[in-house]
Amino acid sequence: MEGQTTPARGSLKRKLDPGFQGQNNHQKVLVVGDHMSKDEVVCNFSVRSSTKSCSNQWDYEVFLSFRGADTRKNFIDHLYSALVRIGIRTFCDDNELPRGENISKELINAIHGSKISLVIFSKDYASSTWCLDELVQILHCRSTMNHIFIPIFYHVNPSDIRQQTGPFAETFARHEERFQEDMERVQRWRAAFTEAADCSGFNPQSDANGYEARFIEKIVEQVLYKLNPIRLNVVQHPVGIDFHVEEMKTLLQLGTSSTNELLIMGMYGMGGIGKTTLAKAVYNHICDGFEGSSCLLNVREVSEQSNGLIQLQEQLLFDILRVKIFLIGNVDKGISLIKERLHRKRVLVVLDDVDRLDQIYALARNGEWFFGPGSRVIITTRDEHLLDKLGVNYSYKVEKMNHSDSLQLFSWHAFNMPHPEEDFCEISTAVVDYAGGVPLALEVFGSELRGRSIIKWKTTLERFKKSPNAQIQKILGISFGSLDHTTREVFLDIACFFTGVNIEYVFKILEECGSFPHIAINILVQRSLVKIDYPNLRMHDLIRDMGREIVRQESRHPGKRSRLWSHEDVLKVLKNHTGSEVVEGLSLNPPIHEDHVISLESEAFANMKNLRLLQIKGVKNLKLEGCAEHLSKELRWICWHSCPLRFLPPRLHLENLVVLDMQYSKIKQVWKLENNILSKLKVLNLSFCEDLAKSPNFLQVPNLEELILEGCTGLVELHESIGYLKGLVLLNLNGCKSLMNLPESISNLKSLKCFLMGRCFNIMRNLADRTTINLSNRSWNLRNFLRASLHVFGSLVKLGLRNSNLLEGDFPIDFGGLSSLQDLDLSVNDFHDLPHGICHLPKLTRLNLAESRSIRSISTLPANLRILFAFSCESLERISISESRLDALVLRDCHKLVDIQGFESLASTIAVGLEGCLEQEEDIDFVKNTLLQLQKWKWPSMVERRQIWLYGDEIPNWFSHKRKGSSISFHIPPLSDQGVINGLVFGVVISNKNILHVWHGSISVVFHNKTRGHRQVIEGFICYTVGSEDYLLLVQVGVGGGSEIPYGQVMINGEEIEVSFEFECSQAPEYNRVKECGVHLLIIQPEEEAGSMVYSEKKKKMMEDDLMQDTLATKLTRHGPRNRRMFREYDGIDSFVSYIERMKHTSLRRPTQWSSSVTRATPF
Structure with a gap:
């Protein structure tokens, strides 16, 4: 242009x-x-x-x-x-x-x-x-x-x-x-x-x-x-890591005469010592200086999976080239691609947790290194000898933490602060000494002792010392010993079979085992034995190995252990028929390099009467002979990938089965007998079973919740009985390119919440927007589908119609059929006004109208709407929020906006984004007047906290006190005899030098009455930005009984107050800081305070009249768009909503009186 x-x-x-x-x-x-x-x-x-x-x-x-x-x-x-x-x-x-x-x-x-x-x-x-x-x-x-x-x-x-x-x-x-x-x-x-x-x-x-x-x-x-390389999440409490990062950066010789040389750095140390954490921290610090970068985590674990090395090769190429590499096929082809595409590029590559040379040869070196001059490769491993054989330039041993850092890290987990509570100093030192500077042990011990009395601490420490402490696995075993029986069983199942698996998937399986997994996993997370990297369960290698060691110690004979996962042990038990009733779980998952034929007899399972979990994965040539009736009737989970069978044996006991996962199998027909009823089956996954021609009769699985047929390219028809699956929540037909139509009964799926049918070429029409469906031999365009879906899929919770070229007339007048809808995405569409029927959606809490270029006005919002995105609506002139109860309103870069009706409802809003909608001076004047007016009139629904985001690089002049930096001290000014400090407005300018596209963080306010010695910490103010300009965050909080600053109204003349602001942004902490801060006292005089606690329509009308005298319409200036990165759906809306929800639903704990110790008030 x-x-x-x-x-x-x-x-x-x-x-x-x-x-x-x-x-x-x-x-x-x-x-x-x-x-x-x-x-x-x-x-x-x-x-x-x-x-x-x-x-x-x-x-x-x-x-x-x-x-x-x-x-x-x-x-x-x-x-x-x-x-x-x-x-x-x-x-x-x-x-x-x-x-x-x-x-x-x-x-x-x-x-x-x-x-x-x-x-x-x-x-x-x-x-x-x-x-x-x-x-x-x-x-x-x-x-x-x-x-x-x-x-x-x-x-x-x-x-x-x-x-x-x-x-x-x-x-x-x-x-x-x-x-x-x-x-x-x-x-x-x-x-x-x-x-x-x-x-x-x-x-x-x-x-x-x-x-x-x-x-x-x-x-x-x-x-x-x-411009925006992805930052890795390091740790919640990065104690003592900066020194090691600087040491590593020095060894990597960045910015020296060796910059153009390819350099390989090896890191080694015992498991749990922090190698991965340090590698990720170094990666975040230096990745910007390279043409491309990739951090491949858990190389050892991933490479053991079927096609694991191929997955890592694909990830490496995608991370650096940002181009999806399809059909690598085999490791050798991947090696050639990596060498061809990356040998001239200056890249940063991290290979984490490597335990074999063939992993490195497949990803980084095969006779010579694959990458161009100036590249840096960081390898972490437990095996120092592997680095010697590899011939790295430098080896860096990650040592144990020193006492000071150990005590700080332990304190964060035991007390949620960087030092022990006063009465616990001596016993904390004793625990830290016993942990031996191992970060994982410090985290586990801290979580184990948190909230307990000193007596409990002493007895627990004595119990620690009675167990062998030479190895960290035995130390971690102490936490296992403190679990109840049911939680122990869940822990061992995860350690042996479910690390890295979807948590909802695990819930379904273990619930039918009577394990109460929701409660058990919550306990395990609290004890730092399991981590949830949503949606997957994660367990540190040491903890996993500790759990597996506990199983090994059950018996010298593998067939008499409760769980079998070792390939050697499994083959030994199955070939020698030595399994027993003790065995509850078995996983046959050979190393990737073993592809020889495995011949087994079904009789090997005859004595495993209590087998609940069966996994056969990565076995390309398995011959199973004999009768299927030998398999246990207690099976809850069958995961058999690449199964060579054409159909499941008729005598296979499936009555208790919860999950049947047969991906990449040769199955043509799931089962032949029509009278088998699998009443407990909840998940049927037949993904990429290319020979499957027709789906099973769903009358046999009446309680199915998830049906996954992705990539079943030979599937021609879906059985008419699918309509009887009243509890079906997920239907995945992605890639079923031979599927001709959908049965009419599909309209009976009243519980369906997720319906995926991409790449169904014979069903989908107008693939550009994937909105035309051939349903029951009738061609439905988007408009008809939208109307019909109100009645067909009334259970939908989320409906996305982004970029569908919708006009006002495309929407039905009555949206009543979507009574369960909570999330509606209408962004990037062409309607001029908000469709009227939307206001009648009773459960709608989130509405996205972003980048709808033609919309001119927004009015009559749904009653329960909590979050409204309307940013970058270039034609938007007016919006009414008079009747709404929004928690968040984002109007950024609506340059033609001239009127916000009902802006006083800010009283029930925790976050408002007005960046780029107003001129700066007029922005803050309007906000000031609004805050002052709102403080005078307190009605029952009024919350204690309000936030407004603006573009700005300085604190407004109307603030009572302001100062450069992140803290400010001032004295309470003289007040009239009955004057009351009714509230405070905090102002914070964030210097935004962030290269990330979108980030959000939080501001904590430490309010310290130095005269009285009282200190209050108010946490969790949302700080959210897009682009690169400095941001001004204005926050209003109430004071007085029941508010965030209790008894604040008794602050008297002359008292010295210190307020400091702590900014936290885990995405890029080094690029953002508090540049300037300020505090404004909201003082209510007796004549203003009289009757202010009583709400009436008259007073509300008075306030509205006052605000209208300084109408927003005269304060908004039309100007062109600023040069700023757009906030797209995939870049941060979901994470922002999650952040809002966390702020809202966390209980607000307000102390009943001030104390000399720090009391942390948790936000919404």
């Missing part, structure tokens, strides 16, 4: 996004690029960048180098517009004036000041000497300062660039004739062309089949990834 330009000789023209007209210089987007010229343009200007990269002070994010004559008005214009549209600061020269022979100093500075260069090689690119000089500079920066270079081969062949042939041959010949006296310069250009052609880049034909829009989209996606 061509912006407004003002050609001027002697200065670079500034191509401005229209939305930046009239803004300050630091809010402008400067774009600079190259065009063929005769005269040199001498330019002098300075640019203040509103944001910087984390590791380098980049002035710009992207520098575009291109030949203007053949790309400026088409591809470059579109690419530039796409980059600017999502807030990427782009340097792109739009100067058509003649130029001299040499590249300008300003362009050189621009290249050095950019993080990424996109070089568009077109047919005429080499005809510009400026382009060639730019390329030389860009490649120089790539080799010396971590500059990211991305070539775009725009309708040219990389081989022609590499060899300067084709359209470039004649051009370089002319250069050699023209610069006969400066042939060294021409040789630099040739060398740069050759080097550039060897770099991984983009080609419109191979990357987008020639479709330019998709081509640009892929380029922008890659740029975004380079």
Whole structure:
């Protein structure tokens, strides 16, 4: 898109996004690029960048180098517009004036000041000497300062660039004739062309089949990834880790003469000592300085799974290239792909928990390392000898924690603060000494002792000392010994079979085993024995091995142990028929390199009468002979992947089965007998059973809850009886490309909450939006489907109609059929007003209207709506929230908004985002008046906390007290005889130098009355931003009995108050800080306070009249869009909603009186 330009000789023209007209210089987007010229343009200007990269002070994010004559008005214009549209600061020269022979100093500075260069090689690119000089500079920066270079081969062949042939041959010949006296310069250009052609880049034909829009989209996606590398979650309490991170960074020799050398770092130490934690922390600190990065966790565990190494290879390629690699097929092919695609790229790779050389050979080295010069590889392992055999550059031993750090880490888990409570100091020291500096032991012991009396601590410590403590497994076993019998059984099941498995899946299986898994797993999480990395269960290796060791100690004979998971033990028991009634679980999962035929007899299971759990996985050649009736009647879980059977044996006892998982099997028909009733079966997973032609008769599984048929490419029909599955919640038909239609009875699935049918090519029509369904031989377009779905799928909890080109007339008048709907996504649609019927949805709590460009007004919201997203609604002028009870309202970047009716309902709102909707000064004046008015009138529904987000880099002038930094002290001013401090407004300016697309964190306020010695900590104020500008967070809290600051109204004249603000952002803590803070006292005089606790419609009307005198309509200024990254659905809405919900539903504990110790008030 061509912006407004003002050609001027002697200065670079500034191509401005229209939305930046009239803004300050630091809010402008400067774009600079190259065009063929005769005269040199001498330019002098300075640019203040509103944001910087984390590791380098980049002035710009992207520098575009291109030949203007053949790309400026088409591809470059579109690419530039796409980059600017999502807030990427782009340097792109739009100067058509003649130029001299040499590249300008300003362009050189621009290249050095950019993080990424996109070089568009077109047919005429080499005809510009400026382009060639730019390329030389860009490649120089790539080799010396971590500059990211991305070539775009725009309708040219990389081989022609590499060899300067084709359209470039004649051009370089002319250069050699023209610069006969400066042939060294021409040789630099040739060398740069050759080097550039060897770099991984983009080609419109191979990357987008020639479709330019998709081509640009892929380029922008890659740029975004380079600008916003994914940060890894490290630990909740990173105690003592900074020192080790700095040591590692020194050994990795970043920013030294060895920067361009490939360097391999090995980390070793005992399990649970913190190798993975340290590796992830180092990764977060340095990943920005590479062209790509990948952190492969749990390499040992994943590689043991079927096709595990292939999965890791695919993940490595995707992480670095951001392109999905399909059908690697085998490890050798993956090795070739990695070497081919990454051998010239400067990358950072972490291989975590490696225990075999073949894992490294498959992922990073096979005779030679796979990655380009300047790459860094970090390997963590328990085996120091493996690093010696590998020949790493440096080995780093992760040692135990020192006493001070150990005590701090233990205290966080035992007391939820960095030091012990006063009465527990001595006993805490004794426990820490016994833990021996092992972080995992410190966490487990802290959780075990938390909340207990000193007497209990002493007896527990004595019990600790009575057990062998030479190995950490035995220490962890103490926590296992404290569990009740049922919880122990759940722990052992997870340790042996369910680590890394979906928690809901585990719940279903273990519930039918009578284990009460919800209660048990909650206890295990509290004891730090299990972690939930939702949706999966996680268990540290040491804890898992400790549990397995407990099972091993049950008997010297594997057949007399309760659980069998070791491949050797399982084969020994099955081949020798030594199983017994003790065996409850068995997993046959051979190492990946073992693919020989395994022959077994079903009689081997005859004595395993209590077998509940059976897993056969990764066995490609299994021959099972004999009668199936030997298998236990107690089976709850059968997981048999790649099963060679065409159908399940008729005598197989399945009456107690809860989960049947037969993925990738040869099954043609699940079972032959029609009279088998599997009344307890809840999950049937036949994914990728390509030979399955028809589904089973569902009358045999009346209580089925999940039916997963994904990838059943041979499935032609779905049995009509599916309509009898009254409890079916999930139906997954993704990829059933042979399925012709859906049975009419599918409309009877009243409990269905999730319905997936992507890639069902014979059912779906208009695949662009996947909204047309051929149902019962009737063609339903989106509009008809929307109306019918109200009655067919009345149990739906979430309905997503994003980007469906919907108009007002497409919606039914009555939404009553969707009585259970809680979440409605109508973003990116074309209606002008909110469909009327939506207001009648009784349970709707979340409504997303984001980026609905045509919507002009929002009114009459559903009664129970709690969260409304309406950001980037470019045409939105008015919104009414008069009757709503919102917990969060996000209106960011609604530039035409002129009226918010009922803004006083902020009294029941905990979070409001008004960024980019108002001019700054008018913003805060309006907010000030609203807060002051609201404080006067307290009605019963009024909450004690309100938050408003604004763009801003300073505390408003109307604040009583403000100061640079994160803390402020002041004295209570003189009050009239009966004046009351009725509330406080806290202001915090967050310096936002974050490179993440979207982040959210929290602000904790420490309120300290230094005169009285009282201290109050108020936690959990949400801090949420998008883009890169500084943010102003205004928070109002009440004071007085029952409020967050109890008895605050008795603060008297002259008392010294100190308020400090602690900012926490786990996503990127090093890039954000409290820049300035302030406190404003809301003082109510007697005449204002009289009757203020009594709510009446009259008073509400009075307040509304007061607010209308300073109407918001006069305070909102229309202006263009700012250059800021858009907040898309996939980038952060779900995490933001989760954050809001946590703030809302956490109990608010307010102390009845102030004390000298710290009392933490937990938010909503």
